[in-house]
Amino acid sequence: MGSNLTRHRLPLPPEDVQAGAFARRQALMPMWGAQPIAAADWPATWQSRQSVLPAAGSLAYIHIPFCANHCVFCGFYRNGWLESQASLFVERLIAELAHEAVSRPAGGRIDAVYFGGGTPTLLPPADLAKLIAATRRYLPLAEQCEITIEGRLDARSAELVAACTEAGATRFSFGVQTFATALRRRLGRKHDGEQVAGYLRSLRGQTDATLVVDLMFGLPGQDEFSLLDDLAIATTLGMDGLDLYAFNAYPGLPMLRMIEKKALDPLPGLPEQALHYALAVNTLRDAGWQQLSNSHFASGCREQNRYNALIKAGRDCLAFGAGAGGKLGGVSYQVQSDLATYLATPATEKPLSHMALQSPQHALIGQLQGALDQGELDTNLLANQPGLLARLAEWQEQSLLRLANGKASLTTAGRFWGPTITRELVMLATSATTTPTSAGASQ
Numbered sequence: 424m425g426s427n428l429t430r431h432r433l434p435l436p437p438e439d440v441q442a443g444a445f446a447r448r449q450a451l452m453p454m455w456g457a458q459p460i461a462a463a464d465w466p467a468t469w470q471s472r473q474s475v476l477p478a479a480g481s482l483a484y485i486h487i488p489f490c491a492n493h494c495v496f497c498g499f500y501r502n503g504w505l506e507s508q509a510s511l512f513v514e515r516l517i518a519e520l521a522h523e524a525v526s527r528p529a530g531g532r533i534d535a536v537y538f539g540g541g542t543p544t545l546l547p548p549a550d551l552a553k554l555i556a557a558t559r560r561y562l563p564l565a566e567q568c569e570i571t572i573e574g575r576l577d578a579r580s581a582e583l584v585a586a587c588t589e590a591g592a593t594r595f596s597f598g599v600q601t602f603a604t605a606l607r608r609r610l611g612r613k614h615d616g617e618q619v620a621g622y623l624r625s626l627r628g629q630t631d632a633t634l635v636v637d638l639m640f641g642l643p644g645q646d647e648f649s650l651l652d653d654l655a656i657a658t659t660l661g662m663d664g665l666d667l668y669a670f671n672a673y674p675g676l677p678m679l680r681m682i683e684k685k686a687l688d689p690l691p692g693l694p695e696q697a698l699h700y701a702l703a704v705n706t707l708r709d710a711g712w713q714q715l716s717n718s719h720f721a722s723g724c725r726e727q728n729r730y731n732a733l734i735k736a737g738r739d740c741l742a743f744g745a746g747a748g749g750k751l752g753g754v755s756y757q758v759q760s761d762l763a764t765y766l767a768t769p770a771t772e773k774p775l776s777h778m779a780l781q782s783p784q785h786a787l788i789g790q791l792q793g794a795l796d797q798g799e800l801d802t803n804l805l806a807n808q809p810g811l812l813a814r815l816a817e818w819q820e821q822s823l824l825r826l827a828n829g830k831a832s833l834t835t836a837g838r839f840w841g842p843t844i845t846r847e848l849v850m851l852a853t854s855a856t857t858t859p860t861s862a863g864a865s866q
């Protein structure tokens with residue numbers, strides 16, 4: 424990959440890298456502007472939502488909260504793997520889907536389903552196939568519904584992908600993070616880079632389903648050569664999609680303690696991260712990949728990234744499984760994440776742990792978030808807000824975006840800062856008074 428670095432001669436142009444544009448990367452909280460609903464009112468609110476039919480473009484999210492181990496970089500770990508709990512969980516989840524199907528009138532349309540985690544691929548293939556069949560039976564899925572299974576690669580992947588595609592899954596998203604074996608080991612990943620690449624290569628030979636891999640940048644000690652090596656490997660494996668996530672230092676991550684104790688290298692700073700992102704974007708573009716969002720790339724036309732695009736655009740999403748979050752008809756909710764409480768809740772009750780009224784401006788927030796994530800905003804959305812248009816003009820001066828023909832198009836530098844720009848724009852557009860610390864999550 425040295426040749427790619429030479430081709431993208433340093434320094435890169437201003438529209439590719441603006442490392443000092445903001446003090447830090449900070450995203451909008453997922454339910455920003457929502458008003459909590461008192462627990463006493465949850466049953467009646469839930470009941471009233473059951474008559475709301477999910478409109479075309481709606482989603483379903485199914486959370487499988489088990490992991491083989493706690494990877495030190497990850498903020499999504501909840502429960503270790505215990506086979507007996509997992510089989511009870513699958514039954515409870517099917518009961519949750521079945522109960523909601525009888526509570527809701529027939530109709531509506533769901534265009535994408537996402538089995539996320541945790542690690543859905545930890546479940547035995549027959550259980551996952553049973554769950555996919557249950558979603559098809561109990562949810563109003565569109566004929567061409569995208570059904571994604573997220574997970575990790577291992578020796579069972581071939582069997583699992585075969586069982587899931589047979590049951591109706593159309594897309595698989597595998598967390599790779601990096602192919603660099605030494606770094607993988609430090610992150611808590613069991614397989615070496617060659618093994619993981621081998622699993623992907625043989626899956627590509629086996630299935631026509633959409634295959635996606637997650638890679639990360641900004642990891643401890645990761646330099647541009649290591650990241651570009653990862654891209655060189657990923658782009659030769661016949662993948663359809665690729666996520667490129669900036670490491671987000673959620674407070675309390677085990678990795679941060681390890682860095683403090685010098686058991687891991689320091690994290691790359693913002694200037695390195697901004698440079699690495701720009702090199703990666705240019706490399707993927709040169710290799711013929713299309714950028715579908717700030718963090719997602721596609722090769723060919725099989726990959727649509729439908730779930731991620733619609734969820735960013737604020738579409739309604741039915742949620743199932745311990746720890747899942749959903750929203751329907753202006754109300755957001757959280758399914759109970761404590762596994763024992765979730766399992767003990769009678770099948771005739773929705774196991775809820777939080778409900779809130781979405782911001783009255785949630786439709787505008789969704790439009791802004793969705794558009795900026797795809798890199799292009801229709802400035803008519805802000806037509807009556809001169810302050811905001813002035814802010815866009817400042818960002819144009821900083822090479823973060825280009826204004827032309829009623830559109831604001833993010834540059835590569837602007838896409839790196841996409842979460843921060845979105846957060847500021849949404850807060851300004853909704854005349855927010857919330858302080859930055861309570862409105863944002865560090866990115």
Ligand SMILES: C[S@@+](CC[C@H](N)C(=O)[O-])C[C@H]1O[C@@H](n2cnc3c(N)ncnc32)[C@H](O)[C@@H]1O
Pocket residue numbers: 496497498499539540541542573574575597598599600637638639668669670671672673
């Ligand atoms: C919900 S996780 C599930 C991944 C899957 N269980 C695995 O082990 O690869 C989905 C993706 O989130 C990303 N991710 C996890 N922790 C992250 C962090 N701290 N910052 C940025 N992205 C992160 C990883 O790329 C991961 O593949």
Ligand code: SF4
Pocket residue numbers: 489490491492493494497498499500540541542598
């Ligand atoms: S990366 Fe995956 S397996 Fe590892 S802790 Fe996070 S969700 Fe669990």
